Amino acid sequence: METRGSTEPLFTDIKAVEDCEPTEIESLCVNCGDNGITRILLTKIPFYKEVVIMSFSCEKCGFKNNEMQSGGKVEEKGGHIVLRVASPSDLNRQVVKSDFTSVQIPELEFEIPAQSQKGEVTTVEGIIDRSIQGLEQDQVVRRIQNPEVACQIDTFVEKLKKLKELQTPFTLVLDDASGNTFVENREAPRQDPAVQVRSFARTKEQDHALGIYSAEERGLLEPSDPGRFPLESLESEVLQFRTDCPGCGAPCETNMKLTNIPYFKEVVIMATNCDLCGNRSNEVKSGGGIEPKGLHIEVKVSGVEDFSRDVLKSETCSLGIPELSLEVGPAALGGRFTTVEGVLTAMRDQLTQGGIMFGDSADPDARQKLDRFLDQFDRALRGDMPVTLVLDDPAGNSYVQSLTPPEPDNKLSINKYERTYEDNEELGLNDMKVEGYEES
Structure with missing residues (x-):
């Protein structure tokens, strides 16, 4: 099997398709029973999304087939697209249709029902040609068995050709x-006057056709509490999904787990590990x-015992160590679930990462000050120097484990405060209106 280099991103822009080698797999031909070749290409369509394009060909019998599947998730809402075809360029517009796309031409009262054809990447003219092929497929037999129906189909095929x-x-x-359906926008990124796109809420029947069921339908909700998804159903389960490594761009896996932290709240922990470059990262999101x-x-x-305390640092939390006159902004370490020792180690690593400030060309005095500072930091990490770890989180989504719950911990101080206007501005709260709405 031939595959693309493992250091390349999982999905490649469609403009660069000619520079990419598709994955080739030997597979069974459903027409003659011999082996043919299936080619798979993961690509991105501009102003749309990632798709998986598959093409099969059999050298023995000449059978060919192509198929397209969405490389992303099912959208929250369905899509309804209306295209006015009035010029040859409209016939050449690129169209992506999924398995669940129905196609209609109102002027001919013609419809291709959803799930009657596989998803594909084609053009408007390609949709018409495939419809003609489908209608003409059994015409030879039909003209013998049912000449009247065959004549009607011939008439309709002529209308499609026109x-x-x-x-x-x-x-x-x-x-x-x-x-997951798409029609090429010739005016992108501006709106195309010939294309009308709107979203709609799916019915329960449409959700079921897509394999989407509510938590209650899956039997995950308690009858007495229909509005809450029970945490226990996911706490013991680690979910995995494919992603690209943030370090080298190679395909890797991210593990995700929902966890309930005692005396705090529910959080989502995500960890990514790349086998190719060894990059490891973890991230924590608040469940609320x-x-x-x-x-x-x-x-x-x-x-x-203090080094082993659990720490949840959200992505909005800044850190500080007053004894070392050290402050670290929220963006430096991101969100993470670790221990006090893990936080201190990460802060030290952040300070000693490569750069001209700490290279051979650095000022000798500055280098000496840094060395003295790191010596003090190392003493704190060894426990030889008592320090205070300060977490300040305007969003209120950070946590440090108490060693004496539910009694007060004399080494742990937790205070809540009113956010300033600047804090709310940083969190984007000043532009949000969350109350005072009236029903129209």
Whole structure:
């Protein structure tokens, strides 16, 4: 099997398709039973999304087939696209249709039902040609067995062929419950006047056709509490999904787990590990929203038991060590779930990462100051120097484990505070209106 280099991104822009080698797999031909070749290409369509394109060909019998599947998730809403075809360039517009796309031409009262054809990447003219092929497929037998019906189909096929001559404009309507259908926008990124796109909420039947069921339908909700998804159903399960390594861009896996932290809240922990370059990262997201007040936490670190405290640092939390006159902004370390020792080690690593400031060309005095600072930091990491770890989180989504719950911990200080206007501005809260709405 031939594959693309493992250091390349999983999905490649469609403009660069000619520079990419598709994956080739030997597979069974459904027409003659011999082996043919299936070619798979993962690509991105501009102003759309990632798709998986598959093409099969059999050298023995000449059978060919192509198929397209969405490389992303099912959209939250379905998609309804109306295209006015009035020029030859409209016939050449690129069209991506999923398995769940129905196609209509109102002028001919013609419809291709959803799930009657596989998804594909084609053009408007390609949709018409495939429809003609489908109608003509059994015409030889039909003319013998049912001449009247065959004559009607021949008449209709002629009407479809005349559409390509564009004697009069016509309308192409694509309706897709999965929301994964696309018609090329010739005016992108501006709106195309010939294309009308709208979203719609799916019905329960459409959700079921897509394999989407509510938590209650899956039997995951307690009858007495229909509005809440039970945490226990996911706490023991680690979910995995494919992604690209942020370091080298190679395909890798991210593990995700929902965890309930005692005396705090629900959080989502995500960890990514790349086997190719060895890059490892972990990230934590709060399971809830922004808290009403900010949070200021101070923990005194003077012994082994303090280093082992669990710490949840959200992506909005800044860190500090007053004894070392050190402050680290929220963006430096991101969100993570670790220990006090893990936080201190990450802060030190952040300070000693490569750069001209710490290279051979650095000022000798600055280098000496840095060395003295790192010596003090190392003493703190060994427990030889008591320090205070300060976490300040305007969103209120950070946490440090208490060693004496539910009794107060004399080494742990937790205070809530009212956010300033600047804090709310940083969190984007000043532009949000969350109350005072009236029903129209």
